[in-house]
Amino acid sequence: MPGTDVNEELSRLVARRVAGLSMVRSVRPFPPAKPDRVVARLESDHYPSVVEAVTVDFRFGRAGEFNVVYVEHWSGETWSCRWDRHENPHSDRDHFHPPxxxxxxxxxxxxxxxxxxxxxxxxxxxxxxxxxxxxLWENPDEPTYPSEYGFDPGDGDWPFLRD
Structure with missing residues (x-):
């Protein structure tokens, strides 16, 4: 059962919306291991074979906050990032934790x-x-492993970042 501050209605709506995307294999709203989230597993054929599994977890709060976690599982490594909206003392309310x-x-x-x-x-x-x-498909035969990845906020892939 989701927590009391989880926006269940929005979470279920997002689960249905995300389930209809071609890149999504399955969606589980409020699974036992993550009862406050919607967990989407993405289709592995959208990624080079070195990426073994990909998940996106969504959490929406009643006060407008959210947390979205993206994780790629590689051979013994992970590549991940996180989108957040919540009050905190260490960053802006809307912020991004880079890969x-x-x-x-x-x-x-x-x-x-x-x-x-x-x-x-x-x-x-x-x-x-x-x-x-x-x-990732630009060079699938020589991918950049997560441990080799250097995040560049100015590379154009992150248009939501504030200058």
Whole structure:
């Protein structure tokens, strides 16, 4: 059962919307391991074979906050990033934790500009994901592993970042 601050109605709406996308294999709203989230598993054939699995977790709060976590599972490595809207003392309310490791505490979150509507943020996320898998296909025989990846906020793939 979702937590009391989870926007269940929006979460279920997003689950239905995301389930209809061709790049999505399956969607589970409020699974036992993540009862406050909608978890989408993406189609692996959209990615080079070195990427074994891809997931996107969505959490929408009643007060307009959200958290979206994208994770690629590589051979023993992960490439991940996170979109957030919530009050905190360390960054802007709307912020982005860059890849390949959004939990890296040595890097600060980047200021972001997201649509006011939580549901519109889903479009921002999937636009970024399309850019990501397109970039992976540019050189599938010699991919840049997560441990070799250097994030560049000015590369054009992240138009929601604030200058």
């Amino acid at each position: 390949p490791d959004p939990n890296n505490t040595s890097r600060e979150a980047l200021a972001a500009v997201y649509p006011a509507s939580q549901s519109a943020v889903v479009g921002v996320v999937f636009d970024a994901l399309r850019e990501r898998y397109t970039a």
